[in-house]
Amino acid sequence: MTPWAGSSSTPSLKGVNLVRTFGDGTARRAALQKVSMDLFPGQIVLLMGPSGSGKSTLLAILSGLLEPDTGQVLADDDGVLRDVWQMNGKEREHYRRKHTGFIFQGYNLFPALTARQQLEIVLKWGEGVSSGDARRRADDMLDKLGLAKNKHKKPAQLSGGEKQRVAIGRALVKNPSFMFADEPTSALDWENGQKVIELLRDAAHQRGASVLCVSHDHRILPFVDVYYHLDDGHLERRALPVE
Amino acid sequence: MSYALQTLWHERQRYASGVLAVTFSAVLIALQCGLLLGLFKITSIPVDNTTADLWVGSQEVPSVDLGKPIPESYISRVAGTPGVDKVELYVAHFANFTKPAGGTELCYLLGSSLNDDAAGAPVVLTREQRDALTMPNAIIVDESDVKRLGLDNPEGKAKINGKAVTLVGTVRGLKSLAAPWVLCSTSTARHLLGFLMPAEHVTYLLARCESPTRAKEVAAELQSQYGSEMGAYTSEEFSLRSRKYWLFRTKAGIAIGYAALLGLFVGAVITAQTLYSATAANAKEFAILLALGVPRWRISLMVLGQSFWVGVIGIAMAYPVCLGLKYAAKQVGADVDLRWEVLLGAAVVTIGMALISGVFALRSVRQIEPMTLLR
Numbered sequence: 013m014t015p016w017a018g019s020s021s022t023p024s025l026k027g028v029n030l031v032r033t034f035g036d037g038t039a040r041r042a043a044l045q046k047v048s049m050d051l052f053p054g055q056i057v058l059l060m061g062p063s064g065s066g067k068s069t070l071l072a073i074l075s076g077l078l079e080p081d082t083g084q085v086l087a088d089d090d091g092v093l094r095d096v097w098q099m100n101g102k103e104r105e106h107y108r109r110k111h112t113g114f115i116f117q118g119y120n121l122f123p124a125l126t127a128r129q130q131l132e133i134v135l136k137w138g139e140g141v142s143s144g145d146a147r148r149r150a151d152d153m154l155d156k157l158g159l160a161k162n163k164h165k166k167p168a169q170l171s172g173g174e175k176q177r178v179a180i181g182r183a184l185v186k187n188p189s190f191m192f193a194d195e196p197t198s199a200l201d202w203e204n205g206q207k208v209i210e211l212l213r214d215a216a217h218q219r220g221a222s223v224l225c226v227s228h229d230h231r232i233l234p235f236v237d238v239y240y241h242l243d244d245g246h247l248e249r250r251a252l253p254v255e
Numbered sequence: 256m257s258y259a260l261q262t263l264w265h266e267r268q269r270y271a272s273g274v275l276a277v278t279f280s281a282v283l284i285a286l287q288c289g290l291l292l293g294l295f296k297i298t299s300i301p302v303d304n305t306t307a308d309l310w311v312g313s314q315e316v317p318s319v320d321l322g323k324p325i326p327e328s329y330i331s332r333v334a335g336t337p338g339v340d341k342v343e344l345y346v347a348h349f350a351n352f353t354k355p356a357g358g359t360e361l362c363y364l365l366g367s368s369l370n371d372d373a374a375g376a377p378v379v380l381t382r383e384q385r386d387a388l389t390m391p392n393a394i395i396v397d398e399s400d401v402k403r404l405g406l407d408n409p410e411g412k413a414k415i416n417g418k419a420v421t422l423v424g425t426v427r428g429l430k431s432l433a434a435p436w437v438l439c440s441t442s443t444a445r446h447l448l449g450f451l452m453p454a455e456h457v458t459y460l461l462a463r464c465e466s467p468t469r470a471k472e473v474a475a476e477l478q479s480q481y482g483s484e485m486g487a488y489t490s491e492e493f494s495l496r497s498r499k500y501w502l503f504r505t506k507a508g509i510a511i512g513y514a515a516l517l518g519l520f521v522g523a524v525i526t527a528q529t530l531y532s533a534t535a536a537n538a539k540e541f542a543i544l545l546a547l548g549v550p551r552w553r554i555s556l557m558v559l560g561q562s563f564w565v566g567v568i569g570i571a572m573a574y575p576v577c578l579g580l581k582y583a584a585k586q587v588g589a590d591v592d593l594r595w596e597v598l599l600g601a602a603v604v605t606i607g608m609a610l611i612s613g614v615f616a617l618r619s620v621r622q623i624e625p626m627t628l629l630r
Binding site: 069071077078105106109110112113114118120121122123125133138194 | 258537543544548625
């Protein structure tokens with residue numbers, strides 16, 4: 013594949029002064045305290061931090077799944093920066109359909125469907141793609157992920173690494189501008205984990221997607237472009253270790 | 256294969272209780288209705304077992320056993336209507352049957368012509384039996400009524416309305432519900448009924464027409480011309496009229512309706528719960544789709560698709576069970592009338608029930624939130 017050759021000087025997604033608290037009264041706890049983060053096209057960003065530091069909360073807010081108390085999430089929607097949390101429900105659903113892909117720690121594949129069908133369903137139900145087109149695009153994606161021989165297999169017939177690759181295929185098949193990955197390698201051995209992180213890096217470097225990866229796994233560091241650390245609701249950009 | 260059906264098949268153990276609930280409901284409904292129709296077929300036996308195309312009786316006669324005497328002279332009205340081939344007399348009425356060993360039963364006398372092409376003679380009568388019935392006071396009953404009427408006792412003499420009668424044979428297939436049917440000739444019937452049947456009166460005039468279509472036209476014509484004095488019906492109409500009358504009169508339909516409703520309710524609850532838990536079990540997979548921007552209604556549609564297939568598979572399993580039970584019922588002498596209307600009705604009602612259960616199960620779709628996927 014030809015590497016993505018776009019400009020990365022303008023952020024495609026901007027989180028500005030994001031605040032989010034949970035609980036009431038004395039149990040009230042700030043998960044994010046005026047956090048700002050920019051994601052650029054063609055970059056893979058790693059967000060690390062201790063458990064309960066607010067990593068997943070930040071990912072959920074930036075991806076349009078969780079509303080912040082205050083702050084803005086400005087996303088590039090066909091060249092225009094729009095505040096995701098000023099959109100109505102339908103617009104936000106449309107935005108997610110058009111621009112976002114997700115990978116979670118659990119593979120969450122439908123047990124009854126084949127690898128190919130897991131991808132097809134997103135295209136057919138999400139974008140209304142015809143069966144023929146959905147099949148072609150699903151097969152293309154599975155070929156790229158090295159799963160050509162597994163397209164007719166159901167999750168029970170796949171290994172953990174293969175299942176996570178199918179889950180990545182499901183997120184990538186609609187060619188999203190933003191990829192959000194929450195602990196994508198934690199259920200895998202390092203050999204499979206490395207393959208997964210390489211695929212995410214390819215999504216950024218080859219396709220020009222903005223990839224945000226939340227993880228505890230330090231072995232991912234050599235594969236990312238930017239590294240953030242979140243602790244107690246405060247975000248800090250850190251330098252990548254020198255190889 | 257649709258994703259809904261594929262999921263159903265893959266997780267068939269999970270969906271089995273829902274499918275069985277639909278099967279149970281469908282069997283219950285079809286069998287109850289079939290039994291009811293089979294049971295009330297008995298009320299139209301005199302009509303269904305004869306070869307008349309047209310029945311002419313008293314005005315607005317509700318059922319074959321409730322005909323009032325009409326003047327014999329009406330025969331000219333019927334015979335004079337174009338399309339009618341032949342007309343004959345039919346004398347029928349309730350009578351008091353005294354058993355040989357004592358005790359009485361109410362019976363229903365059916366006095367008809369007995370020649371080979373008689374329209375009113377039950378088709379089950381053999382040539383010999385027809386001949387035997389021409390003897391004065393000779394009667395024939397269904398073999399299932401022999402014991403009930405005490406005719407299995409060779410001692411003593413049975414009587415109808417106080418007049419001695421002789422059993423000259425038995426038939427099968429003319430089973431009674433309340434009063435046993437007693438077959439005889441018109442002259443025997445007149446003799447036994449005495450003053451209950453006024454002179455030169457009959458209960459019915461039976462006609463054969465050129466064709467069944469013609470019978471409809473003749474019935475309509477007679478009805479429009481003499482509707483204020485007599486009632487004219489094709490045999491199909493009169494049969495249905497008799498069954499409907501007793502069905503509604505006895506309110507048996509309501510009792511059966513309640514039982515079927517209960518079956519439906521139980522089926523609906525189990526199906527709804529099955530679909531709800533099956534959807535909840537796939538909540539994380541559905542949550543992923545929602546996160547990826549798939550509209551919630553698509554997921555709801557899949558759940559409704561599953562409920563539809565649960566209904567279809569349940570029905571497909573119910574039909575052989577119904578037919579098996581119909582056969583079993585026949586072995587013990589009960590008729591289950593599983594006509595296509597009953598089978599189709601049971602299918603429509605139970606698939607409708609499955610779909611409504613699917614709608615109730617949709618609350619599990621409303622509870623799905625992509626946020627639950629994040630730790």
